[in-house]
Amino acid sequence: MTGLRVTLGVLGAAGLVAGLLIDRPTVLFPLLALGIVAFVVAAGCLAGDLLPLRPVYAVTSGLALIDAVLMAVAGQASRPLALVAALALVLLSAGPRLIRPGR
């Protein structure tokens, strides 16, 4: 599932860049679109990590699934929250590698 996880990281990074460079309310739409795509990709990641079960990967994928929703809608509430959500998506996509390098 490396390809999906990398995609997730790229989506998070794109959200982070968009959140930093684009003002509200223009940024709301890209964040929403990136969050929706990330949600679908994270669902794929989660399924892949459950079959066979890889606990650390599955937990990060599950968190990424929730975080994708957060990134999609957080911009409505505040820009910092959206940035945090995007950053969290990057970290969650890279997390398993950081925790258990080589897998």
Next chain:
Amino acid sequence: MAVRTPLERRLRWAVVGLAMFCAVLVLLIAAVLVYWRLYLLSPSAEPFSRGPFVIRLGPTSAQLAWTLPGDRRVELVATAPDGTTATAANGRFTGLEPDVRYLWTASVGSVGRAAGSFHTAPTDPRAPVTFAAIGDYGSGTDHEWAVGRTLASEQPDFVVTAGDNSYLVGAPVLLDRNIFRPLHDVMLEAPLYATMGEHDLFYSNGAAVADALHLPNDAGRYVVDYGAVQVVLLGLDDGPAEVAFARRVLARPGPRVRFVVLHRPVQPGDAILPLLRRYHVAAVIAGHLHRYERRVVGGIPEFVVGTGGEGPGAAEFTKRSPDAIVSLLNFGSLRVTVTATGVRYQFIDERGRVLDHYSTR
């Protein structure tokens, strides 16, 4: 446990694809729900089970009434054309300016839930006054609704009814269907001053209709003063008690132009006619006969407006009066305009056509 065989790998990718497809479905469902919640839901249910409707109008005051289930507070605000506002206490506005059309809004829980307007009575006796008259209307039929719409569009200062406000009887359970819903729009703007017909009196001697419309008494015998106009409502007919009441009221100095309203039409030779002549009553408005008729009875113009919605029924009970100048079977209402120079009467049918007009100086 690592995935090893090509079959396991394909199975795994199939599960991944299925999961992503499910995620797309979840998003679609969420999108539909959000759109439905934001743009397709109807507004929440009306809090008022009846009204608010205007029940009294004076030169400086106005009174509204309503029925609101529960113990919720209603905030009523009236705004004049110059932007000044007044707040009602217990549905009553005071300190208003005469001869001004105020827009009112009723809010429940900080949400505006009903709005309308009313025209305070003028103090200048030369100021024009317009009112409408209907009778035999309270049936909840399409025709009554149509008459109600034309009444609302006319924006009368008030409406008088010549009885039979609810068929077959004036029972409380029927009044929303027969009165308050069909006439909802006009009652937002103008008080409905009703007198009683047989059908209202069948049930509790008219108490239910009188209570619902906040009338001064169950018989529908009272007086309305509005600018240059005085309307004396007598009740069912012109019997001795009604004549005595009319004598008492008309003997007092009153507004310039006076009308008498009762349910059963005044007939030639009735005891009330000399009284009406002596006090220069402008016209009698009656119902009972489900026709529009213009007659002159004992020298007094009489308008029969039993055309509010119930319909003509059997021909033998809806015969043209022999002395009628005009006699029509159309549904409609009478519009009366009092100006400094005279009185104009127009019978407007449910389709908005003026089918009869008559003027006096």
